[in-house]
Amino acid sequence: GNSVTQMEGPVTLSEEAFLTINCTYTATGYPSLFWYVQYPGEGLQLLLKATKADDKGSNKGFEATYRKETTSFHLEKGSVQVSDSAVYFCALSEYSSASKIIFGSGTRLSIRP
């Protein structure tokens, strides 16, 4: 079945460091790929998405590129801020059915001032 695997946390970085959170997926068909973020005390919200191979999603300085050949969708940011501290979830949706979104287990990110 479809699944998402992302790097385990927690990840702790200093402010202005470079961030990568790895995500790989297994899917039949042509999934859409997402990163959702959950800030402390808030509900999950969409951070960025990509709907086809080689698409790059971007938002708030974060980027992720849909790599079909490596079945990956790694999240990157060049310079993290304390306000980026949150839990990040990689997710996919089957392109053909679009009936539900399947989430990875989440990666907790903490940024030190």
Add this chain to the structure above:
Amino acid sequence: DTGVSQNPRHKITKRGQNVTFRCDPISEHNRLYWYRQTLGQGPEFLTYFQNEAQLEKSRLLSDRFSAERPKGSFSTLEIQRTEQGDSAMYLCASSYPPGLAGEAGELFFGEGSRLTVL
């Protein structure tokens, strides 16, 4: 619009009792989803509705679980004869239907209803 609203936010119950959670989605969204999230894990899909029709149910949803969306607006998730393993955060999300090309719509999540079964 205030977003997706879930009630109650916290529920503590004894094993064997029934509990019901309510979700009010964003008004113009016709899709509504229920997920369950346990500590340190990502949300697990339970079921979803398009308008009032329940279109898919996960194998995780045992016969003790039932969800309804009677008028295609708010939804309820009932758990009968609760067990300690049901303790989790129950998340509701809503969205527009898939796009013209079939791509999934963005999910808008509520803050969840936390269930503790003693």
